Amino acid sequence: MDLAIDRAAQLGYADQLVRQLRAAIACGRLQPGDALPSVRATAVKLGIAPMTVSSAYQALVESGQAVRHRGRPLVVAPTAHRLSLEERMALLEPALREVARHAREAGLLPTAVLAALRRRLQ
Template identity: 40%
Template sequence: MLLQIDLQAEEPIYTQIMHQIIEGIAKKELKPGDDLPSVRSLASDIGINFHTVNKAYQLLKQEGFILIHRQKGVVIHPDGVEKATEVFYEKLRRKVRPLIAESISRSVSKTEWDTICATIYEEIEPEEEQ
């Protein structure tokens, strides 16, 4: 999986790294137990400070997407990602709410919103599960 980092984007680099790794897991391009580059290796490959990669990895670890071993390195969580809980659904609502509010403010209809969400979901969902 190659990361496509936009150094000029508004989105912080560590967030781009996180989002792309999570999308790789969702698309099953990254499977439980797969190795990820070390913090220093990924930072060197992208040409960024290793603290930026470390921040992304630490947040991914907190969210249960990866494990970090001193000897084994960084791996996609071998047990897979924990299924959605009510805590996750509340987090999802908090994150989506401002996007919906902005969309409504910009006259995006519910139908358009639903279509955008469905299209993105279908782009990410692995083929065998559709």
């Protein structure tokens, strides 16, 4: 699973992880029953504190998107479901607002921003 931390983002690291994991569940990259990477492995890979990863995982458990069983890996909850297109688009909304704000501050034209986004999506 490709997780990444944007150190320049205003959003905290745990919140960034939660968003990415929720999006992976929402679009089906993570299916019910799939194990999430260990806290330690994720922390080392991303260069962040294990407590930050643990906090993100706990948020998934509290929201019912993940299940924790003692001595076993954290897994996507059996009741986790794919979201509709509208729900998935809503997950993007905070990031889109942030991109739009940065683009306005930089004086970029919408066509330039859209071209950059298209390149990133390919």
